[in-house]
Amino acid sequence: MTSPFKRSILDQQATDGCASVLAPALSTLVDLALVLKQAHWNVVGKHFHPIHEQLDEIVDTVQEASDSIAERLVQLGVSPDGRAATVAGDSKLAVFPEGFQGGEATIQLTSDAVKCAIDVLRFAIAALGDLDPIGEDLCIGISADLEKHLWMLQAQEC
Known part of the structure; x- marks a missing residue:
């Protein structure tokens, strides 16, 4: 798809390279938010409440992150694709x-x-x-946020 913008931030080769890694990241993050909500709705047992609440916090982070990745794609003149079929096909996550x-x-x-x-x-x-x-920095920040959430999840496995 051709960009609707008159000015490009990057040349076409760089834009294509960025899109080739940002698009799967977007699909994976959209899927992660769905997986976390599925887990949030279906967790049962002794520690239900704190896990239920913790998962909602992570969902908020992931939804904000996916929006930021999608907006970066738009800034580069690339149409982000968060449709269910695309997310299902491109996400790297295992099926929950x-x-x-x-x-x-x-x-x-x-x-x-x-x-x-x-x-x-x-x-x-x-x-x-x-x-x-700029895209690299965006992904670094998102990764840092998710790594903190991973630490807090994993601490419960010890």
């Missing part, structure tokens, strides 16, 4: 199991999902370094 999950399983599954999203972002960080320092 259906049904109720106990607290321990929820922590393990959501920790794995957050770690996968961090891996996608770290790949993007490495790829964006020479192409787009």
Whole structure:
């Protein structure tokens, strides 16, 4: 798709390179928000309430992050695609199991999902370094936020 903007921030090759890593990051983050809500709705057991609340906090972070990635794509003249079919096809996350999950399983599954999203972002960080320092910085900040959430999730597995 051709950009609707008269001026480009980056040349076409750099824009294409950025889009090739930011688009999968966007899909993965949109999927992560959905996975975390699925976990939030279906967690049961002894530690239900704190896990339920913690997952909502992470969802807020992830939704803000996906919006920032989508807006960066737009700034580069690339149309972000957050449609369900695209997200399902491009997300790097494993499919979250259906049904109720106990607290321990929820922590393990959501920790794995957050770690996968961090891996996608770290790949993007490495790829964006020479192409787009602004996009790189954006991904660094998002990764830092998710790494803090991962620490707080994993601490419950000890």
